[in-house]
Amino acid sequence: xxxxxxxxxxxxxxxxxxxxxxxxxxxxxxxxxxxxxxxxxxxxxxxxxxxxxxxxxxxxxxxxxxxxxxxxxxxxxxxxxxxxxxxxxxxxxxxxxxxxxxxxxxxxxxxxxxxxxxxxxxxxxxxxxxxxxxxxxx
Amino acid sequence: xxxxxxxxxxxxxxxxxxxxxxxxxxxxxxxxxxxxxxxxxxxxxxxxxxxxxxxxxxxxxxxxxxxxxxxxxxxxxxxxxxxxxxxxxxxxxxxxxxxxxxxxxxxxxxxxxxxxxxxxxxxxxxxxxxxxxxxxxx
DNA sequence: CCTTGAACCTGTAGTAACTACAGACACTAT
DNA sequence: ATAGTGTCTGTAGTTACTACAGGTTCAAGG
Numbered sequence: 001x002x003x004x005x006x007x008x009x010x011x012x013x014x015x016x017x018x019x020x021x022x023x024x025x026x027x028x029x030x031x032x033x034x035x036x037x038x039x040x041x042x043x044x045x046x047x048x049x050x051x052x053x054x055x056x057x058x059x060x061x062x063x064x065x066x067x068x069x070x071x072x073x074x075x076x077x078x079x080x081x082x083x084x085x086x087x088x089x090x091x092x093x094x095x096x097x098x099x100x101x102x103x104x105x106x107x108x109x110x111x112x113x114x115x116x117x118x119x120x121x122x123x124x125x126x127x128x129x130x131x132x133x134x135x136x137x138x
Numbered sequence: 139x140x141x142x143x144x145x146x147x148x149x150x151x152x153x154x155x156x157x158x159x160x161x162x163x164x165x166x167x168x169x170x171x172x173x174x175x176x177x178x179x180x181x182x183x184x185x186x187x188x189x190x191x192x193x194x195x196x197x198x199x200x201x202x203x204x205x206x207x208x209x210x211x212x213x214x215x216x217x218x219x220x221x222x223x224x225x226x227x228x229x230x231x232x233x234x235x236x237x238x239x240x241x242x243x244x245x246x247x248x249x250x251x252x253x254x255x256x257x258x259x260x261x262x263x264x265x266x267x268x269x270x271x272x273x274x275x276x
Numbered sequence: 277c278c279t280t281g282a283a284c285c286t287g288t289a290g291t292a293a294c295t296a297c298a299g300a301c302a303c304t305a306t
Numbered sequence: 307a308t309a310g311t312g313t314c315t316g317t318a319g320t321t322a323c324t325a326c327a328g329g330t331t332c333a334a335g336g
Contacts, residue, residue: 054274108242122224
């Protein structure tokens with residue numbers, strides 16, 4: 001996620017392109033309060049300054065790390081006070097890491113079951129299938 | 139997923155309890171066409187016979203294996219003709235298995251990044267944090 | 277200065293897979 | 307007959323966006 005931040009204020013479309021995200025997503029993040037309302041032109045078009053750009057990048061990076069909107073809200077509620085401690089952030093991130101690991105565990109179990117069933121499958125033209133059989137059976 | 143199928147037709151609530159799923163989910167599956175409309179009492183209450191029960195169980199088992207509604211629809215469109223072949227089912231399931239494996243790969247990459255960042259974290263009372271720093275940094 | 281076309285504005289609806297009502301009716305037991 | 311639970315319907319809420327429609331603003335060219 002290279003994301004050059006420019007000194008001069010930029011419009012929503014330019015920001016979105018720079019951030020490689022959908023233009024509507026930018027507005028969405030403002031609507032739900034993750035992005036702060038930016039300044040505007042006389043005509044009402046949004047203008048994103050350095051801090052706005054940085055904040056969007058922060059959000060997108062967190063999303064890439066799998067943080068959901070609620071976790072991001074928590075992160076901001078800590079960070080925006082400017083009195084956050086390393087411990088607070090670590091605790092949040094550790095929780096998140098755990099949920100990621102849980103998801104991996106679940107998917108692995110699922111993968112095992114699925115490939116186990118698939119092994120019994122000949123894949124031929126015959127009008128029956130051990131997969132279906134095992135799913136219908138009592 | 140033990141799921142005794144009873145000879146006598148049962149109501150939606152009883153079915154849901156037996157299947158260990160939410161009562162509204164049963165209606166939902168009917169609304170979207172996965173469950174076939176069951177017979178009714180004179181008063182209009184649904185009555186689920188053996189085949190209905192089996193079909194719900196099939197759906198729930200597929201959902202447990204991570205198949206989404208669309209994949210289930212495809213499965214049924216094959217199975218409901220009663221002329222399905224093992225090959226058709228295998229192909230669908232193999233695709234699904236691949237998407238599961240892709241998800242695992244994504245999550246593992248994510249886990250690695252996340253735990254990498256977390257390692258640099260002291261977690262103390264200091265008012266700064268390498269996690270935040272790395273997310274804000276250019 | 278005027279026009280044109282792209283970019284932007286707003287509000288709203290759609291996506292997946294449910295879950296959660298509200299207000300009315302059916303069923304069961306006493 | 308009545309009380310209390312179970313079901314009925316349609317609709318709205320959830321997550322994290324995405325996709326319009328109908329209107330306005332902006333930047334560039336003449």
